[in-house]
Amino acid sequence: MSSNNDKSSKFSATRRKLLMGMAALPAAPLLSQAGLFSTPAFAQAPATSAVNTTGLAVTDTEVTVGILHSVTGTMAISETGSVQAEKLAIEQINAMGGVLGRKIKFIQEDGASDWPTFAEKAKKLLVNDKVAAIMGCWTSASRKAVLPVVEQYNGMLYYPTFYEGLEQSKNVIYTGQEATQQILAGLDWVQKTKAGKTFYLIGSDYIWPRTSMKIARKHIEGHLKDSSVVGEEYFPLGHTQFNSVINKIKLKKPDVIYAAVVGGSNVAFYKQLKAAGIDLSKQTLLTISVTEDEIDGIGGENFAGAYSCMKYFQSLDNPNNKDFVAAFKKMWGEKTVIGDVTQAAYLGPWLWKMTVEKAGSFDVDKIAAASAGIEFSKAPEGYVKIHPNHHLWSKTRVGQAQLDGQFKVVFETPDLIEPDPFPKGYQ
Amino acid sequence: MFSDYSLAELGSIFVMQGFAGLILFSVFVLMALGLAIIFGQMGVINMAHGEFMILGAYVTYFTSQFFLNHLPALFTAYFFVAMILAFIASGALGMFIEWAMIRRLYKRPLDTLLATWGLSLILQQVYRSVFGPREVGVELPEWMMGSLPLTDTIEVQINGLFVMGLTIAITIVVAVLMYKSSWGKQVRAVVQNRVMAGAVGINTEKVDRYTFGLGCGIAGVAGSAFTMIGSTGPTSGQLYIVDTFLVVVFGGAQSLLGTIASAFTISQAQSTLEFFLSGSMAKVLTLLGVVIILMLRPQGLFVIKVRR
Numbered sequence: 139m140s141s142n143n144d145k146s147s148k149f150s151a152t153r154r155k156l157l158m159g160m161a162a163l164p165a166a167p168l169l170s171q172a173g174l175f176s177t178p179a180f181a182q183a184p185a186t187s188a189v190n191t192t193g194l195a196v197t198d199t200e201v202t203v204g205i206l207h208s209v210t211g212t213m214a215i216s217e218t219g220s221v222q223a224e225k226l227a228i229e230q231i232n233a234m235g236g237v238l239g240r241k242i243k244f245i246q247e248d249g250a251s252d253w254p255t256f257a258e259k260a261k262k263l264l265v266n267d268k269v270a271a272i273m274g275c276w277t278s279a280s281r282k283a284v285l286p287v288v289e290q291y292n293g294m295l296y297y298p299t300f301y302e303g304l305e306q307s308k309n310v311i312y313t314g315q316e317a318t319q320q321i322l323a324g325l326d327w328v329q330k331t332k333a334g335k336t337f338y339l340i341g342s343d344y345i346w347p348r349t350s351m352k353i354a355r356k357h358i359e360g361h362l363k364d365s366s367v368v369g370e371e372y373f374p375l376g377h378t379q380f381n382s383v384i385n386k387i388k389l390k391k392p393d394v395i396y397a398a399v400v401g402g403s404n405v406a407f408y409k410q411l412k413a414a415g416i417d418l419s420k421q422t423l424l425t426i427s428v429t430e431d432e433i434d435g436i437g438g439e440n441f442a443g444a445y446s447c448m449k450y451f452q453s454l455d456n457p458n459n460k461d462f463v464a465a466f467k468k469m470w471g472e473k474t475v476i477g478d479v480t481q482a483a484y485l486g487p488w489l490w491k492m493t494v495e496k497a498g499s500f501d502v503d504k505i506a507a508a509s510a511g512i513e514f515s516k517a518p519e520g521y522v523k524i525h526p527n528h529h530l531w532s533k534t535r536v537g538q539a540q541l542d543g544q545f546k547v548v549f550e551t552p553d554l555i556e557p558d559p560f561p562k563g564y565q
Numbered sequence: 566m567f568s569d570y571s572l573a574e575l576g577s578i579f580v581m582q583g584f585a586g587l588i589l590f591s592v593f594v595l596m597a598l599g600l601a602i603i604f605g606q607m608g609v610i611n612m613a614h615g616e617f618m619i620l621g622a623y624v625t626y627f628t629s630q631f632f633l634n635h636l637p638a639l640f641t642a643y644f645f646v647a648m649i650l651a652f653i654a655s656g657a658l659g660m661f662i663e664w665a666m667i668r669r670l671y672k673r674p675l676d677t678l679l680a681t682w683g684l685s686l687i688l689q690q691v692y693r694s695v696f697g698p699r700e701v702g703v704e705l706p707e708w709m710m711g712s713l714p715l716t717d718t719i720e721v722q723i724n725g726l727f728v729m730g731l732t733i734a735i736t737i738v739v740a741v742l743m744y745k746s747s748w749g750k751q752v753r754a755v756v757q758n759r760v761m762a763g764a765v766g767i768n769t770e771k772v773d774r775y776t777f778g779l780g781c782g783i784a785g786v787a788g789s790a791f792t793m794i795g796s797t798g799p800t801s802g803q804l805y806i807v808d809t810f811l812v813v814v815f816g817g818a819q820s821l822l823g824t825i826a827s828a829f830t831i832s833q834a835q836s837t838l839e840f841f842l843s844g845s846m847a848k849v850l851t852l853l854g855v856v857i858i859l860m861l862r863p864q865g866l867f868v869i870k871v872r873r
Contacts (some may be wrong), residue, residue, distance in 0.1 A: 184759035209698070210690070212800045218698045231768075343845040352665065373844035377806040378795045379592065381585035383724070388581075389574060402804055405796035413722045413793070417714040433795050436699025 169174045171214040181241020190500045192292075195268040201240040201500060203228070204247060204263035205275030211251025211499070212401070217276045219431055219480035220298055221246070222274045222470050227487035228245045230465065237491045238500070245269060253283035264291040270500045271296060273486040276479070278302060278346055285310065293520040294502050296486030299479050300426070300448070302349035303559040308506045311489060312529045313522075314482040315449050316349050316559045320426050323355055323534040325396075326445030329362045332422045334394040336368045340389055340407075341398035341427075343372035346447045350398050352525060352563045358561070367391050373399070378406040384414045397425040404432050408440045419443035424536070430543060431478030438543040442445070451545040462518035475543065481518050488514055489524065521554070529557030577719045578840065582752025586836030587727040591732035594826035595790060596805050597812040599783035604813060606756050606776050609667055610678040614809060615686035617781045621651035621659060622797040623696060623790030626703045633704065641706040643803055644789075648731075650676065651789035652782040654829075659779040661782025663774045671773070685802070692799035700798035709793060724793040728782060731790055733771075735783060737864050740821065815855050817865030 186198050195202035205224050207217040214528040228242045236242055245257040247265050256275065263269045264287065275281040278301050288295045288309045295310045303316035312380045328334045337358050341347030351370060358365045368390045371383050386536040387395060399407045404427065411418070422446040430452050433441050452463060452475060462484065466476055489512055494500055497508035510526040537545025601613045611617075628647035632640045662684065670677045673728060709727060711719040743749040754762040755772050763769050788802075795801065808826070816827030838847035 142792045210693075212803065213801050214693065214800070215798050224725055232747075362735070371843050374848050377844060377848075378791075378804055379585075379835075381588055381722070381843065382582060382836055385585060386840065387582045389578065400699065402796035402798065402801055405702075406794050409794055412720075413710050413712065413724050415720060415722075430698065433702075433796065435702050436702055437702030439704065440702075 171548060175440065182258040184498070185301065187381040189238055189498065190405065192501050192503075193268060194270045194500050194502075196240065196500050199240055200243050202243045202245060202267060202269050203490070204260075204269040204272040204274065205244050205246050206249055206256065206259055207265060207274050207276060208251040208280075209246075210247045210248055213249075213251040213276055215435075216401070216431065216479070217249075219474075219477060220276060222474070223298075223466070223476075223480045224487055226466055226469050227484050229469070231487060231491050237494050238498075243488070249274070249280055253279045256280040257287050260287045260293070260295075261291065261405065264288070264293040264376045269293070270494075270502075271490045271505075273298075273490075275299070278426075279344075281305075281310075281328065292502050294490070294505055296490060298483035298486060300394040300482070302346045303561065304349065306527050306559050308503070308528070310528060311486070311509060311524065312557075312559075313485040313533070314479060315355050315532055316529055316557050318448060318558050318561045319529075319532060319534060319555045320449070321350060321354050323551050323555065324356060324424060324426070324445075324536055325357050325362065327536055328394055328422065328424050328445070329365060330340075331549075332394065332427075334362075334422060335365050336390070337365065337394045337396050338368055338390060338392035339370040339396050339398075340383060341372050342377075342403060343374050347372065347398035347400070347427075351396075353561065354396060356564050373403065375401065375403065377403050380407045380410045381414070381484055384410055384416065388414070393422060395421065395423040397423060397454070398427045399425075400427050402435070403436045405437075405533065408436045408444075412440045417443070418539075418552075426497035427480065428539075430475040430545070431477040431480070432541040434475060436523060437532035438539070438541045441539045441543075442541045444539050445534050445536050445548070446539065447534065447543060449534060450478045450481040451535065451537045451547055452476040453537070453544045454535075454547065455518055456518075458520065459514050485517055485522065485530075488517075489522075520564065525555070525557045527557060527559060529559055531556060577716070580719050582836050582840050583833075584721055584725070584873075586833045586840050588722070589832035589836055590789075590829050591729045592794070593727075593808065593832050594732050594736065594808040594825055595783075595787040597816075597824050597828060598735065598821070599780040599787065600809050601813050601816070601821060602739070602783070603633060603777055603780035604822065606752055607671075607773060608674045608677075609670075609777070610674070610681065611780070612678060612682040612806070613662075614784055615806040616685045616688035616692075617655045617659060617690065617784035618788030618791065618799065618805060619728065619799070619802040620655050621648075621785030622703070622792050622795075622801070623685040623701075623783065624654045625789040625792045626701050626797055629704050634698050635742060641708060644706065644709070648789045651785040653785075655785025655788070656782030659784075660774050660778035662781075663777040667777060668770065668773060689799050689802070693810075696799065696800060700796050700801070703792035703797055705793060710771075728793070730789055731786070735786065736821075736825065739779075739783070743821065748772075748775070757868040784818065811855060814864055815859065817867040820865075820867040823865055823867030830866075 186196055190196040195396055207221050208214050228244055232241050249256040249259055263272055273296045275284055275297050276299050281297055296313055297310055298313050300314040300320050339351045341351055355367050369386060424447060426447050428446050492512050493505050493509050497504040511526045512524045514522050525531055534551045534555055536549040537547050537548050539545055603609050603611050625647040628643055628650055632643040666680055670680055709724050712722045714720045751767045751772050754767060755769050757771055811826060811829045816823035834849050835851045838850055
């Protein structure tokens with residue numbers, strides 16, 4: 139690097155310091171090139187008193203955030219990917235110098251698939267640990283439990299799951315899609331390309347599938363021409379016997395099966411569909427709840443041919459995603475798969491970092507105010523932007539499942555879809 | 566309700582629903598049999614039953630992987646090997662647990678509930694640490710998927726038939742073991758009067774250990790069979806445990822016949838209601854029915870008289 143070293147015969151301490159400083163200078167842009175962004179903030183970190191006036195866990199060199207997911211209990215299967223993605227993002231941000239010159243340290247808490255525990259741990263993170271932001275929650279139930287805590291103690295939550303909508307908070311950034319973003323474009327697509335006229339709706343019995351199906355039914359009956367819903371059915375979480383509904387599907391012969399079955403029930407549902415002789419390459423099935431993660435359990439051969447409607451698939455063909463997938467597999471193993479929520483979880487730390495840098499402060503009120511309009515052009519899903527309602531503008535895509543458990547993208551909305559958490563006419 | 570369908574369709578509905586009910590019945594029997602043996606014969610409430618099932622499922626998964634990688638020619642038959650291995654693995658673990666933990670608690674039957682519940686948490690974490698938190702997909706040989714068409718509208722599923730056959734076979738084997746073999750006589754003697762059975766020279770410890778092992782082994786086979794229809798993950802066992810207890814308690818815990826009768830009643834009720842109402846509603850009504858009957862008959866459907 140610097141060639142000054144050889145001619146320095148007399149070594150005064152100050153001179154040596156100066157030389158080392160000079161040697162480090164050319165390295166700074168190198169480091170930031172290795173990351174995703176260039177950060178001028180790396181060299182001169184602003185004083186802590188200036189960027190943190192509310193007593194958060196921020197020092198001159200470190201800032202602490204919380205990761206709050208279930209790593210035990212029934213949701214661990216789903217939330218593991220989110221934890222992995224958040225840790226990857228934090229590591230990458232640290233490698234390029236951190237946020238406002240501070241390395242991110244994280245404290246991980248286990249929500250244990252238990253909603254009161256989520257609330258308790260959120261309080262612990264905010265009150266005891268004074269974290270600057272929380273990346274976490276997965277189910278709507280856990281978010282609803284955490285929400286009052288986050289609002290009371292004025293924290294910032296980055297929530298990664300696609301969800302039913304009907305919510306907005308200054309203290310939450312929703313990095314997954316709300317229901318209309320995920321549902322409407324997919325239904326339009328399936329009606330147009332698959333001549334879908336009759337729909338059979340099937341879901342697990344809790345708030346997300348029920349709200350989603352309500353929106354879907356309104357759209358099918360109100361906005362799609364000559365289309366109707368011929369059946370709608372819900373099953374308890376963890377249900378494993380779908381023979382009856384499969385018999386009904388066989389009798390009603392709907393053009394499209396529209397599914398929002400979650401968790402382990404998915405495995406039972408698709409295995410039994412296949413066993414009942416319903417061939418998903420002939421019978422159109424569109425789901426909003428099966429990602430690459432679930433296919434791991436269902437088995438690619440039982441799901442091949444079905445369509446999934448999401449904003450992200452691991453197979454997306456763009457340079458951002460290639461880098462992301464490679465980095466993720468390098469960190470967590472070649473065999474891991476990346477689903478929609480995992481990607482949305484990855485966005486959390488990045489969006490937070492960019493917002494903090496825009497606000498020039500870690501203070502939650504300033505971050506909440508600065509969030510609207512934050513753009514992330516290096517997002518694996520392509521490009522996202524935070525709407526003033528704290529949801530993301532995003533594209534909707536339809537992927538067709540392949541035998542190897544990956545999706546082939548067959549449709550993508552040309553434009554970003556505006557998030558609409560309180561859809562008029564759909565409630 | 567009925568007006569949506571033609572007469573011919575209604576006919577096939579009832580046949581297919583009846584068949585779906587029979588599959589559900591087989592599944593219930595398979596789940597509950599191991600639990601009923603352990604509870605009925607030993608008075609031990611095994612909360613870790615679901616985890617023994619999942620051990621069987623994991624064994625099946627690894628067997629399928631082994632056959633895929635090393636013996637692809639024999640893949641079509643791997644399932645039978647997997648079931649035997651699942652029985653051995655879960656049975657062996659069950660006997661070990663009995664030796665290490667359960668036998669110290671026979672005098673405190675309610676504590677077995679706590680102890681086995683702890684065991685189930687431990688096993689879940691062990692599975693998570695060893696096999697990873699994600700679900701695994703068990704690949705099945707082609708012949709097990711698909712269905713046999715009987716008429717234009719009636720089809721029966723091959724894996725459903727397979728589960729039914731398996732259930733019948735296991736039930737017969739257990740019945741013969743319990744009621745025809747000398748070991749079965751010993752088991753029943755120990756159940757009726759432990760002290761007396763010991764006094765006439767029955768090794769009660771050994772009987773207990775093998776009974777527990779048998780119950781857990783059957784759970785393993787059930788888990789193996791469920792890879793056809795359900796998921797395999799560290800916590801999947803929890804999906805089955807409520808239904809399993811429901812069947813056993815409703816049937817009257819000490820009677821194998823009761824277990825079978827209760828599985829039949831619950832499955833047919835569930836399956837019929839499911840067709841005309843929604844899945845959740847069917848479950849609610851079934852549970853409600855069970856609660857009402859249990860209020861009238863707290864011991865369950867079938868009770869054998871035991872001298873206390």
